[in-house]
Amino acid sequence: MFLPEFGLNQHPQRDALYAELHSRPFQVIPCPARITHIALLSSREERQAQFQHLQNLHQRYGVEPPQEEVSCYEKTFGALRVRRETHMEFTTYTFINLQACEEVCPFDYTGISPLPEGWLAALPGQVVAAFHIALEAARTSVEEDLQLVRPYFEGKRLVGSSPQQGSARVWGSFQLHRDGFGRFMVLNHSMSDSQLGRLTQRLMEIETYRLMSQLSLQLAREISPQLFDMDQQLAVITQALTENQGVDERAILADLTDMAARIEAFRARSTFRFSATSAYHQLVLTRLEELREDELSGHLTIKEFMTRRLTPAVQTCRSVGERLEDLSRRIDRASDMMRTRVELSIQHQNQTLLSSMDKRSQVQLMMQHTVEGLSVVAISYYLVGLLKYLIDALYDSGVAFNKSLVIGAMIPLVLVAVWLSVRRIHHHFMALADKQQAGPKQD
Template structure:
């Protein structure tokens, strides 16, 4: 039975789908430890350059150089552990100093302290998040009071909580410090190395996703005033259309077209950013729930602080995105109104044109009847002349008759014959036109249905 699966057709992605759940495992982190996390926005070329840069680090430290690139690469170099992860918009490095010295200042030594000189400065990409995490073991060192923690955060206002139902204590400020990095201080009270690794991973994701979420806020602030101006402009256009005396519809239509193009340009620039902001905000909410925080007396918890500061920013981005979509729909509706007005104007012009054509046709028909009458007279005149030549020829051949009487008799006969022939020709063309009229009407109806579709 063990070999049954080998005889079945296997989906080519089956193994990848199994491995996806294990592609970014939680780390096992001892305490004490010093961690530095850096997230960088990169393009595809910079991602490849980062992997070559990582290979260079192996060469500098004297370790075997990796050949295959992966979404999550982790390697331990003695007391230094490095984790490199590739995400959709950014890549991240986590540097862990597994055996730090423990001076009085927990941030005097960081995760990047043991890196080769000059390697970090040459890293490709644009830094979006960079912060240090100092982990202390509260079972070995005495946990300080909040007023003793504050100098390590350069006297900034602290945010503190006791996550995992009080098994740890976390201090931070969510601010940049004088070294250009953010700071987290974690005191491990009763957590295992695996539990500590999961806590650190949640803190890392919360801080990184917080910054990625806020990337949409400058776009929202830049777009909102422009949308207000376009909203006012659209209101004026709609008001002009509502008035019977809208003076220049072509100018209004040109204005609408320009506005629609600007809206589509804004949508192209902001749609992905706003959607990404909502996705990152959802991830932050789930990570905050997993922290299971208890309050530290006199301090905001991480959940309370981010709920108070981050949620309004996310709602602002969502509101601007919804306003942009609403404005786009309104412009489409006004454009439909304009097209309807233009079509109605064209139909009115067509009716007037058809009416004038009908009048001209009647005049032409009357003229045609007049010309036909004159034509009958003219043709009859020439035919009577021919008949007269024929009678003279017969008289000259010895046939006795009165030429004047015979000519007079032939005149009404010729007139009647010419008139009958003309009427017959007219009737023939009239019948031909009537036979083609249904086909023309059916073709016209088909064209109208195509326009409506």
């Protein structure tokens, strides 16, 4: 690389970024030719098995097989050209038979006719798109096309257009035929091999992306009735909350939780599929614009057909996706309302409980004061009894005094002393409790 010579630091992905634009080049296809295009949904394991199956095809033809899988691989085996492209969730195979036999029906001898027997049947993956394209030189006028083309499509209604300002004429039915494949016929008027390759590539992408975009339609149809039922159930719950007539908060919250779980399950199943549908649909519209079609003999063009048939299906999927998101938000709001109601109810219960506890505390405090008064009397009684023994001892030892008067005078003094001691102990513990309570607030 020349950049390091100038002391410039090259980004590690610079070469890959340049190569990405050329990883899927347009093909150069001569006319006449027979083409078969197949798109298969593939898991990672199936994609690896497909690559090994492609290596097996090389071995059958006695050709050195590829050792490393790439996003786009192309190989020619005599008159058969094979192109394999890997995409995010599917793999495409394009088989081009360069030996077109004009003596037979163009769809009897197709792009897969030269393949070894049994090779195609063993190809891993689920087929989504499979169709033949017959490339022929235009030898008739537009008016004579229908008489020539219609028998090849088994009498099915045709869609026709003249892309690239009349350089070719394209006919197709967008339906499956008795061999299980779709069919297109391209009558080349003045296109070069490169232009014909680009036109063919666009047709293959339109049909493939069209089918891939419709994969979510069945899922949308399955989900839609259940969304309607949940919408009605949510409306009933909301109305009950509005009227506030003896609702069971726990039961309603359980119903909302169940609906939220079901919505999340639907979203897990559909989010990727609906997003892919939107992306594939946009690719179809882009390829249709690139065709630059003109109408043929009053037939629907490919763009008109797609706009009429495909767009409503995509809109259905988009609508179901939007309903999922809207219902999810409404359930969340209703759940928040219910949680608020439950929290307010709990707070009211707590206030009632605290009020009851306060009353009980007051009663306990009054009882405590009573007990303290009785305790003072009891302690004073026992203390006077002890002091009486001391007075008796002094009196018996010969000390002269009025024993009854001393004991009587001592009783109120003891009562006061005991009461003051109890009050001091009480105030000490109260101050200690206040200090412990004030400690965390200061921290």
